[in-house]
Every structure is written in structure tokens, then in C-alpha cells.
Amino acid sequence: MVSGGREIFAGELGKVDKVRQNDSGSCVLPILEGHWQNGIDAAQKIKGNYGWGEIMISRDVMVTNKTGMHARPASDFAAVAGKFKSNITVYNKAGKKANGKSLINILVLGITKDSTITITAEGEDEAEAIEHLVKLVESKFGEE
Numbered sequence: 001m002v003s004g005g006r007e008i009f010a011g012e013l014g015k016v017d018k019v020r021q022n023d024s025g026s027c028v029l030p031i032l033e034g035h036w037q038n039g040i041d042a043a044q045k046i047k048g049n050y051g052w053g054e055i056m057i058s059r060d061v062m063v064t065n066k067t068g069m070h071a072r073p074a075s076d077f078a079a080v081a082g083k084f085k086s087n088i089t090v091y092n093k094a095g096k097k098a099n100g101k102s103l104i105n106i107l108v109l110g111i112t113k114d115s116t117i118t119i120t121a122e123g124e125d126e127a128e129a130i131e132h133l134v135k136l137v138e139s140k141f142g143e144e
Contacts, residue, residue, distance in 0.1 A: 061117060061137045062114060063114070068111050072141070078100065087123055
């Protein structure tokens, strides 16, 4: 989902998928489900080994509640995201992005049932932010 930059395989550094360096020099790290701490450890190694700047954590999650991210789930998502200092971005399956702390921006993405979204976080509490937001989506926003 990140444009430009170079891509490396980081499997030997931890349980991560592929790491991309975006145009601004941030390292985008998609962490595989079930390997959270290994992924965080890998991020630190990648930063040191490749001299990349900031690390941005990314996680894909499927929206499975019946109505997708309509007003209430989007509001809940923005409220949880707003509790963190990190910048939160949500990408829909078409690659369109939105500020994860903005209800209106999330609604514009048109996220429906069974859509996979990508959540990225960059900042001092990025790991905790991603963990909470993924749990919220996986819980079907408490709707079912």
C-alpha cells in the first residue's frame, strides 16, 4: 500500500512479511498474526541493520461484522485511535487512505463486510495502538 521506496524480505529477522521503506524514509512493517513481539523485535533490527529512519507498523485485518464500518463502528474506531499519540492511517482494499482518528475520513473509505483493511501506526505507542485497533475490528465492533 505504500508507494515508492525499496522492499526487502525480513523473514530471517522475525516473523514479519515484507518490509517497505516509503518515500519519506519510514520503514513500513506488516506484522503477521500471532507473531507480534517477534515483529516488533524485527523492526528494531531492521532499523539498525538498514539505517532506516522511523518505523511504521502495519497490520491487515478483515472487517467481518454484517454492516462493515458504518457510522457506529467507524466512530468507535476513531475514538480508540484518538486515545493514542501515534498517527493512525487506514487503507481500504483499493489503496485509498484515511486518517484513522477521523470519523468522516473513515466513512469515506466505504469499508463493507468482508473487506480487508490495512491499519498503520507511527509513533511512540504504535504497537499498542495497532493491537487495540485490530482487536476492535476482530471483535466485530461488539455488534454480533
